[in-house]
Amino acid sequence: MPEKRPYPGPQGGSSDSKRPRSDDPIAAAKAAAAAKAAEIRARIEASRNKSNGATPAPAAPSFAPVPPVMPVTKAKKPAPKDEDERANPYFDPRLVNTARARASRGLLFNERGKYLEQGSKLRAQKRLEQIKKMLAQQARRAGLDENSERGFLVQPPPDVEWWDEALLAEKTYDCLDNPAKVNIDSEDSVISIYIQHPPFLKAPQDQRLIETKPMYLTPKELAKKRRMRRAEELKEHQAKIRLGLEPPPPPKVKRGNMMRVMGEQAIADPTAVEMLVESQIAERQETHEKANEERKLTKEERLAKLETNQQKDAQKGLYMCVFRINTLAYGKHRYQIDQNSKQLALTGITLFNPNMNLVIVEGGIHSINKYKKLMLHRIKWEENAQPTEIQAEKQKADPQWMKSVDAAGNMKDLSYNKCALVFEGEVKQRAFRKWGSKMCETDGEAKNLLLRNKLDSLWALAKNVE
Structure with a gap:
């Protein structure tokens, strides 16, 4: 038997592991699979180290030494993975775990006093606005912005009218001599060969309520x-x-025809016949009064009918009247102005001022005519009286020029007081939604209040009325 060749390792033949035979195909496949798995693990570690900022470890060589042969039961796991990788042509091991690891965010704390500083800035800004508002009000009271002729001043014409702005390159008419700055013949000009016909609008008088009246008959x-x-x-x-x-129907017996109608019965018992006649007369009177009561409208029906008539009156045309009154210190005058305007369904405002008072009313022609008679003829503007205890308690917070007595408690002399009609005419629509009153201590406050409804010129007009 020939002698075995020693293992080419550092320990020589003392190692228990044996080198697999080259002619064993199963062992060769296992060794190749193990080498491929080692290479994939090395690439994954390199990509992780690179994403974390560390220096990647050197990749394992593709010709790593073949590990010793392991038992068959422990070397079965890498084989399916290698087979799946070879079977999937779209697998790219470079894309495994290439996403950057998310770095944890640290806690952010607000600095001490941050919101206290913001709150102090907001309070300082609010105080500044209040100071500006107070200074503006003091300026109006001091008469710095007073100009009684402002309503009569004509505003200067603009540099360019609004209908010419789209035709001129500059906001002035000085560029008319330069054809390049006049946009008339160009393609994007608003002027073209086409004619724009404006829509037809109904005239204001055509929108009024016109009632056909029956033919009048003589008595x-x-x-x-x-x-x-x-x-x-x-x-x-x-x-x-x-x-x-x-x-x-039973015979209608009266005192005059009692003897003729009743005949012999009246001669036999005149007292009974007279009582019968009186009872019939009383019955007819009661029936007549009952019928009148049934035809009479209730309070709610009367108010509804009055409201309907006032609305129809307003639909026929709106009119405005402006009255100038020297003083409204007497509370009765203020009450008459306020109540009559509400009863006649008028809208407008009463402006109280130390120098003069302005009453603006608007509504239908019927209500306006009745209010004119009230203001110009019915109310006695020269009368004055001591206020009652209840009135004195209500007027306690009012300024002295709004009271009917002076500081010493004596009644004021209102012999100079009068009411004058400042303006009267037809208007297109209402300027006020309801009836109200406002106290203005200066002319500037009154003008600013009327400016909201574009009626500030009425104040300047009333100041020139004697």
């Missing part, structure tokens, strides 16, 4: 019409009685 014609109607109703009633549809 004689009305009496004749009523007489003929009653005669027709009587004939119809008599026909129903003849046909037996209605019972015949």
Whole structure:
């Protein structure tokens, strides 16, 4: 028997492991699979070290020494993996675990006093706005922004009218001489060969409520019409009685025809007949009053009918009246102005001012005419009286110029007080949604209030009315 060749390792033949035979195909396949797995593990470790910023370890050589042969039961696991990798042509081991590892974020803490500083800045800004508002109000009260003629001043024309802005390259008419700056014949010009027809709008007077009134009749014609109607109703009633549809009415006995109608009964017992006549008269009177009460409208129906008529009156056209009153220190005058405007469904405002008072009302022509009679004729503007205890308690917070008595408790002399009509005319729409009042201590406050409704010129107009 020939002698065996020693193992080419450092320990020589003392190692228990044996070198696999080269002619064994199973052992060769296992060795190749183990070498491939080692190479894949080396690449995965290199990619991990590279993503973490570490220096990648040197890759294992592809010609790594063949490990010793292991038992068959322990070397079965790498074989299916190698087979799957060879069977999948789309597998790329370079893409395994190439995503960057997510770095953990540290905790971020707000600095001490951060929100306290923000709160102090907000409070300082709010105080600054309050100071600006107070200074502006003081300036108005001091009369720094007063200009009674501002409503009559004509504003200067703009540099370019709005309908010419799209045709000019510059915001001035000085560029008209330069054809390059005038956009008229170009393709993007707003001027073209086409004609734009504006839509047809109804005239304001066409939108009003127009009621057709019946033909007027003279008093004689009305009496004749009523007489003929009653005669027709009587004939119809008599026909129903003849046909037996209605019972015949009892004889209508009165004091004048009592003896003629009752005849012998009146002669035999005149007292009983007289009592019968009086009872019939009372019964007819009661029936008449009951019918009137049934036809009478209730309070809710009267208010609804009044509201409907006021709305129809406003639909026929809106009118505005402006009144200037020297003083409204007497509380009765303020009450009459306020209540009558509400009852007549008028909208507007009453402006109280130490120098003069302005009343603006708007509504239908019927309500406006009644209010004009109230303001110009019915109210006695010269009268004054001591306030009651309740009125004095309510007026305690009012300024002195709004009270009917002076600081010493004496009644003010209102003989100079009068009401003048400043403006009267038709308007397109209402400027106020409801009726109200406002106290303005300066002219500037009154103008700013009227400026919201574009009526500030009325204040300047009223100041020039004597």
